[in-house]
Amino acid sequence: QQQVKQSPQSLIVQKGGISIINCAYENTAFDYFPWYQQFPGKGPALLIAIRPDVSEKKEGRFTISFNKSAKQFSLHIMDSQPGDSATYFCAASTENTGNQFYFGTGTSLTVIP
Amino acid sequence: KAGVTQTPRYLIKTRGQQVTLSCSPISGHRSVSWYQQTPGQGLQFLFEYFSETQRNKGNFPGRFSGRQFSNSRSEMNVSTLELGDSALYLCASRWGTVGNYGYTFGSGTRLTVV
Numbered sequence: 001q002q003q004v005k006q007s008p009q010s011l012i013v014q015k016g017g018i019s020i021i022n023c024a025y026e027n028t029a030f031d032y033f034p035w036y037q038q039f040p041g042k043g044p045a046l047l048i049a050i051r052p053d054v055s056e057k058k059e060g061r062f063t064i065s066f067n068k069s070a071k072q073f074s075l076h077i078m079d080s081q082p083g084d085s086a087t088y089f090c091a092a093s094t095e096n097t098g099n100q101f102y103f104g105t106g107t108s109l110t111v112i113p
Numbered sequence: 114k115a116g117v118t119q120t121p122r123y124l125i126k127t128r129g130q131q132v133t134l135s136c137s138p139i140s141g142h143r144s145v146s147w148y149q150q151t152p153g154q155g156l157q158f159l160f161e162y163f164s165e166t167q168r169n170k171g172n173f174p175g176r177f178s179g180r181q182f183s184n185s186r187s188e189m190n191v192s193t194l195e196l197g198d199s200a201l202y203l204c205a206s207r208w209g210t211v212g213n214y215g216y217t218f219g220s221g222t223r224l225t226v227v
Binding site for chain 2: 032034036041042043044045046049089091099100101102103104105106
């Protein structure tokens, strides 16, 4: 059972555009929602994370929007750049699951110049 | 500050063999988790270790095992390798096990079973 569902599977955006990746979860006990960025040949790197007590968190060009009632959260990349081309994973966890992270299936983002 | 170091980076093994992968966490990090990454299944949790104790285990067969040493370094072992074990194995570390916050991942060990 996929605890975190991520869409779209792939995304192509023009340079300067906005990239939006969506995730949905079922387990209401989840209380930590990170986004990871992975480049080919590298491990995932923590990009930004949010907890359910806030609806939005912004760090530079990256923003997480969180909708607790809908059990959804999304990553917005503003002014997308070719260097942002990577695979993005959302994840969710709770201390009750022994710090196990449940990852989405990933979104391959391509930013074309 | 050195990151999470995984060795070796690449491995080719024959079906039926066993393999041991190594992970050195960031200095001071005592919690180490392992994940398997495949194109079909994505990132799947294998196990977490803290202070040499396995604290949580994912839904993998007993052929997958691990351990953690007193210096927080960790190893995972896969016995009787199957073709389906071909994957990128990722190690991740963080300071402690209490509290909910992110891990730092290594670059992984790419295992190919032939």
